[in-house]
Amino acid sequence: MYDFDREVDRRNTNSIKWDKREEVFNTADVIPLWVADADWPTAPEVIEALQQRVDHGVxxxxxxxxxxxxxxxxxxxxxxxxxxxxxxxxxxxxxxxxxxxxxxxxxxxxxxxxxxxxxxxxxxxxxxxxxxxxxxxxxxxxxxxxxxxxxxxxxxxxxxxxxxxxxxxxxxxxxxxxxxxxxxxxxxxxxxxxxxxxxxxxxxxxxxxxxxxxxxxxxxxxxxxxxxxxxxxxxxxxxxxxxxxxxxxxxxxxxxxxxxxxxxxxxxxxxxxxxxxxxxxxxGEDWLEDQLQYLRDNIRAAREIIAEIPGVKAAEPEGTYLMWLDFSGTGLKEKEIEDKLYHRARAGLQPGRWFGTGGSKFYRLNLATSRKRLRKALKNIAESLSGGL
Ligand SMILES: Cc1ncc(COP(=O)(O)O)c(C=O)c1O
The missing domain is CATH 3.40.640.10 (Type I PLP-dependent aspartate aminotransferase-like (Major domain))
Structure with a gap:
């Protein structure tokens, strides 16, 4: 019933996820899959309530x-x-x-x-x-x-x-x-x-x-x-x-x-x-349920592509819209992984080491974006790790 495929341009809205890419990844040319917010608008019911409150004006x-x-x-x-x-x-x-x-x-x-x-x-x-x-x-x-x-x-x-x-x-x-x-x-x-x-x-x-x-x-x-x-x-x-x-x-x-x-x-x-x-x-409950279904399908889509990437393993999220990916099987150093992710695949995943002990060589993927964008980023990662990008 609700559309989570529609891509809204979030650039130049002071979005941390989109407008701080240069600062975090040394390039603004990555699909941002880090900060934990979603790329789709909130529920129309919430927007309508906000509009009514704004119309009140005081x-x-x-x-x-x-x-x-x-x-x-x-x-x-x-x-x-x-x-x-x-x-x-x-x-x-x-x-x-x-x-x-x-x-x-x-x-x-x-x-x-x-x-x-x-x-x-x-x-x-x-x-x-x-x-x-x-x-x-x-x-x-x-x-x-x-x-x-x-x-x-x-x-x-x-x-x-x-x-x-x-x-x-x-x-x-x-x-x-x-x-x-x-x-x-x-x-x-x-x-x-x-x-x-x-x-x-x-x-x-x-x-x-x-x-x-x-x-x-x-x-x-x-x-x-x-x-x-x-x-x-x-x-x-x-x-x-x-x-x-x-x-x-x-x-x-x-x-x-x-x-x-x-x-x-x-x-x-x-x-x-x-x-x-x-x-x-x-x-907003119907919207939330639709969003959960969209995320379930995103998890499935991500899992399918990741299964084909040698050396990368995904922890299946039971909850959250975040996927925790283990890159240690690639045999690469963190710097090399990040070069592949950010400068070749152009996929802005969050380094696991930020999360402390146990995070080294893991990268956190935010799944709350359009399926098209998610697939593109993961396919790029697959290609860059196989030397194709
Ligand atoms: C576990 C957890 N706690 C808290 C927050 C941030 O909450 P708030 O923005 O309400 O401070 C986040 C945001 O990513 C989170 O993942």
């Missing part, structure tokens, strides 16, 4: 009224069977600003935070800029089963280093895992026993393929688990530039401290951001 100080909280509450209940209370929701301008503030306001004893690389690289900065030290609990990669959490190492690190936090990425960017309920419960139990606060970044939660997504806090057999869930409609509806997100914090003490830390620093999301959230969650 953009004075705005607060996030009950209807916005209700839209979030209903979204979780409808899609994930999680009944959250409206007063658990704290609106934010972004997931990452929320993470920074949570780390700053809730650090207690050790001033350390665990992260699970390879992982969305701004996590590292969030920890360090908040005056904490990074403790790594790297994911394990198994040839047969793909990426798994290293729970023994998690327990050991918690016992030895007593971190204040675990920054959990669920679904996981970049490896594309959608954690099983048993994995979620195991992580929670280890953390809870040792007083480690989990900050669960669930921004990619609406992107799951043939699997269910479970918000971590929704399965904890406790009224007010000490979990800070961070999420947003920004990936799901491609509205990252509007800057609207939220934290869900059931536990009253954590919520109070977190809210205190926002005062005077984090403004309420603006009226356009809030309207976009409301329309997305209230009216």
């Amino acid at each position: 953009f004075g100080y705005t607060f996030a009224g009950e209807e916005y909280k209700k839209a979030v509450q209903d979204w979780y209940e409808r899609r994930y069977g999680w009944r959250i209370r409206k007063d658990w929701i704290v609106f934010l301008n972004g997931v990452m600003p929320g993470m920074h503030l949570a780390l700053r306001s809730l650090k207690k004893n050790s001033f350390k935070a665990l992260i699970q690389p390879p992982v969305y690289f701004p996590f590292f900065k969030a920890v360090r800029k908040s005056g904490l030290k990074v403790v790594e609990n790297p994911l394990q990669y198994k040839e047969d089963s793909g990426y798994i959490l290293d729970l023994d190492d998690l327990s050991a690190k918690i016992n030895n280093q007593s971190p204040d936090f675990l920054l959990f990425c669920s679904p996981h960017n970049p490896v594309g895992r959608v954690w099983e309920k048993e994995e979620l419960l195991a992580v929670y139990e280890i953390c809870q026993k040792n007083g480690v606060i989990i900050i669960s970044d669930e921004i990619h939660g609406d992107f799951v393929f043939n699997k269910n997504f479970t918000p971590l806090a929704s399965i904890i057999p406790k009224d007010q688990p000490e979990i800070i869930t961070l999420s947003s409609p920004s990936k799901s509806f491609n509205i990252a530039g509007l800057q609207v997100a939220y934290a869900i914090i059931p536990e009253v003490g954590l919520r109070r401290s977190f809210k205190n830390s926002l005062t005077g620093i984090m403004p309420h999301p603006g009226p356009l951001a809030l309207e976009a959230l409301r329309a997305a969650y209230r009216e």
